[in-house]
Amino acid sequence: MKKIVFILSFILFFALTGKAQDNKSLPKQYQEAVTDILSKIPDAATNKATQIMDFAKSLLGVRYKYASSSPEKGFDCSGFVSYVFKNFGFTGARSSRDFAKQGKQVALNEAKVGDVLVFTGTNVKQRTPGHVGIIYSIDEDGKIKFIHSSSGKAHGVTVTDLEGYYKTRLLKAVTVVE
Structure with a gap:
């Protein structure tokens, strides 16, 4: 559950700041999940x-x-x-x-x-x-x-x-x- 909350918080923060595609600062274990979720959110x-x-x-x-x-x-x-x-x-x-x-x-x-x-x-x-x-x-x-x-x-x-x-x-x- 903490993993999901962290990922969703990250997505929301970076989507609002316009840096949604820059997830390189995340631990590797989260980068793929964030990229996958972001690809499903319409621009x-x-x-x-x-x-x-x-x-x-x-x-x-x-x-x-x-x-x-x-x-x-x-x-x-x-x-x-x-x-x-x-x-x-x-x-x-x-x-x-x-x-x-x-x-x-x-x-x-x-x-x-x-x-x-x-x-x-x-x-x-x-x-x-x-x-x-x-x-x-x-x-x-x-x-x-x-x-x-x-x-x-x-x-x-x-x-x-x-x-x-x-x-x-x-x-x-x-x-x-x-």
């Missing part, structure tokens, strides 16, 4: 991203409506993104320009599922924020899909590949929920 950030995506996916197909952030009426792009993140405690932004200013900017190759992509409006030459979406998935080749409310052909919440037209409009990626 908090991954879990949060999964929750965000599950919630966002539940809104697929909701129609596009300019200046709206209501699933009953429809969403514009930033209305959709703000509605999703509001359900996870983030209330700092409503417009694409707000999202461009909020959070922590990350390089696209370091972005992760749940991060916000900020795009220009439909005029690519005007390099000011005009559209936002949330990274939906990143495959093993680094190809990104994002979920957003589009006024285009889909005319509602949809998942789109980050390539071509949208890739040329991309301004930045930001992390808004850690």
